[in-house]
Amino acid sequence: xxSRPYLKEVAQAFQDIADGKIKTLSVSFPPxxxxxxxxxxxxxxxxxxxxxxxxxxxxxxxTLARKLSYDTREILKHEKFTAVFPDVRLSDDKSAxxxxxxxxxxxxxxxxxxxxxxxxxxxxxxxxxxDDLFKSMEDAMSETIREKTHxxxxxxxxxxxxxGCAEIDIGTxxxxxxxxxxxxxxxxxxxxxxxPALDEEGNSTCEAxxxxxxxxxxxxxxxxxxxxxxxxxxxxxxxxRMFEGLKTFTDVEHVRNNSQGALAYIDVADEGKDYxxxxxGHLIDSxxxxxxxxxxxxxxxxxxxTCASILNNNKVRFCQIxxxxxxxxxxxxxxxxxxxxxxxxxxxxxxxxRIIMNSQMVLNNFYFLDKKEGNYYQYLNGLKTYSKEGKNIxxxxxxxxxxxxxxxxxxxxxxx
Numbered sequence: 001x002x003s004r005p006y007l008k009e010v011a012q013a014f015q016d017i018a019d020g021k022i023k024t025l026s027v028s029f030p031p032x033x034x035x036x037x038x039x040x041x042x043x044x045x046x047x048x049x050x051x052x053x054x055x056x057x058x059x060x061x062x063t064l065a066r067k068l069s070y071d072t073r074e075i076l077k078h079e080k081f082t083a084v085f086p087d088v089r090l091s092d093d094k095s096a097x098x099x100x101x102x103x104x105x106x107x108x109x110x111x112x113x114x115x116x117x118x119x120x121x122x123x124x125x126x127x128x129x130x131d132d133l134f135k136s137m138e139d140a141m142s143e144t145i146r147e148k149t150h151x152x153x154x155x156x157x158x159x160x161x162x163x164g165c166a167e168i169d170i171g172t173x174x175x176x177x178x179x180x181x182x183x184x185x186x187x188x189x190x191x192x193x194x195x196p197a198l199d200e201e202g203n204s205t206c207e208a209x210x211x212x213x214x215x216x217x218x219x220x221x222x223x224x225x226x227x228x229x230x231x232x233x234x235x236x237x238x239x240x241r242m243f244e245g246l247k248t249f250t251d252v253e254h255v256r257n258n259s260q261g262a263l264a265y266i267d268v269a270d271e272g273k274d275y276x277x278x279x280x281g282h283l284i285d286s287x288x289x290x291x292x293x294x295x296x297x298x299x300x301x302x303x304x305x306t307c308a309s310i311l312n313n314n315k316v317r318f319c320q321i322x323x324x325x326x327x328x329x330x331x332x333x334x335x336x337x338x339x340x341x342x343x344x345x346x347x348x349x350x351x352x353x354r355i356i357m358n359s360q361m362v363l364n365n366f367y368f369l370d371k372k373e374g375n376y377y378q379y380l381n382g383l384k385t386y387s388k389e390g391k392n393i394x395x396x397x398x399x400x401x402x403x404x405x406x407x408x409x410x411x412x413x414x415x416x
Contacts, residue, residue, distance in 0.1 A: 003208035006195045007038055013191055014042045017127070017166045018049070022190035026169045026180045028233040030197040032209050035170055039131060040068060043110065044075035046127055048085035051104035053126035054111070058157050060135040062114035066097045068131065069112045073100060115152050123162045130157060131170045133179050137226060138357070140174030142350040153179060173233040181235055197231040223360040225388075242359050243383050243398065248370040255282050255289040262316045263411060264340070265404035266307065267396050269297065270325035276303050277379065277400035280314055281366070281408070286415045288408060289367045295379035295397065300330065308337035316340045320407045322347055351399060355386070358402035361409070361416065366401070 016022045029035045043055050057072075059065040075081055076090055091101035091109075099111040099122065111122045115133055133149050134140040161167070169180050173194070176185070183189060197215050199205055204212040219227050228234040249255065259282035269276040278294040292310045296303060311319055321331045323344035331342050347354065371377040382397030409416040 004034055004206050006205060007034060009193055010038055013193060017168065018046060024167045024189045026189045026192040028171060028173045028180060028194045030231045033195060033206060036068060036131065039129065039170060040072045040075060043072045044081060047102055047109055048081060048088050050126055051088045051102045052106050054108055054124050055127045056124035056160055057112050057129040057131060059131045060115050060133050062117050065112035065114050069097050069110060072110060115149055119156055119160050122160060124160050124165050125162045126165060128161045128165050129168045130179060133171060134174055137174050137229060138349055138353045140178050141353045146177060172230055173235045174229050176235045194233045196233055223356060225356060241384065242386055242388050243362065247367045249289055249367040252291050255284065255291055258284055260284055262314050263404065263407055264311060264316050264319040265400050265407050266319060266321045267400040267403065268322060268327040268330045274394060275396040277396040278307050279400045279404045280310060280316060281404055286365060287367060288365055293376050293379040295375050295382065304333050304337060308334060311338045311340040318343060320345050351395060355398045355402045358405040361405040362401055
């Protein structure tokens with residue numbers, strides 16, 4: 001507790017839950033702040049003090065749920081637990097990691113599941129916990145996954161709470177509509193504990209986890225929305241234009257003559273309103289210079305030879321192509337026209353999240369031609385006017401550009 005004083009507030013809130021002074025609690029910490037371990041200790045303590053009661057603890061995945069269950073069960077086996085609660089021990093007749101008993105259990109002492117899993121025949125009498133129901137920002141920002149998570153919690157998790165059962169929701173504050181945020185807006189919690197990585201003076205809340213200097217360095221390397229959500233527990237409504245202040249260059253021939261390697265990325269048009277967008281960048285040290293783009297609604301008989309010509313003229317070794325929709329047949333036809341190695345990729349993640357997660361690299365490491373007309377200008381306009389609110393006519397330019405950023409990270413991991 002000395003090195004992590006914020007845990008005293010959590011411990012006191014847990015005590016208030018046990019004593020019935022409060023019935024609902026939320027806890028939001030940055031990574032590595034010890035929330036899982038102190039919660040496991042609390043679950044074990046509850047079962048020691050109330051050995052005939054039951055605890056439910058559900059998480060984003062079954063693997064994590066079982067890992068936390070295993071940790072809690074190991075605490076009950078420890079000699080320190082036995083010294084405090086000599087009459088409580090694990091039962092031999094029910095000891096599976098996803099559901100186990102103490103020797104005083106009425107039905108089950110501790111049970112768990114991951115989001116989407118089933119819970120049959122068990123009820124939580126003393127404590128119901130959700131512990132990070134979203135495994136990443138990507139999941140939390142996906143409307144589909146978010147709705148599925150809310151539905152699962154309401155239909156499965158909440159249905160297993162018995163009368164008088166206390167509730168604790170633990171998790172990173174990714175969005176205003178995550179599980180904790182939704183409950184906060186409805187005034188559901190008796191108490192909410194939110195611990196940011198940096199205090200109001202900009203100093204580390206816990207030097208034992210990460211120093212002030214380390215946090216400020218991490219902040220510089222992290223997109224502001226991600227920093228605020230994951231480390232400061234401040235969910236952000238994603239508003240405004242994302243690609244403000246792009247860096248520019250003018251000497252295309254200098255870039256091509258000094259290129260250390262060129263990569264390209266193609267987002268193929270699927271519908272009439274979509275643009276085919278190809279972005280080609282040359283690497284010089286750790287900077288990427290976008291010398292050529294294709295941004296058009298033209299038919300495939302135009303886009304295939306256009307893309308092939310640009311790839312060949314720039315001697316591009318690798319080009320990644322989204323194979324969702326029309327991408328797969330486009331790749332097959334383009335392969336006949338170029339010696340560039342074409343790599344198909346099927347994106348299954350939320351597009352807006354992909355753009356946000358890789359936008360900081362575009363702002364930090366990409367240079368663009370400052371064109372005032374033509375195809376390149378149309379592409380830049382599509383990139384610069386992209387709104388974080390998601391109210392965009394199309395997102396082909398930012399999707400292809402951040403796709404190229406991710407492609408460079410994969411191909412040159414030591415640089416990025």
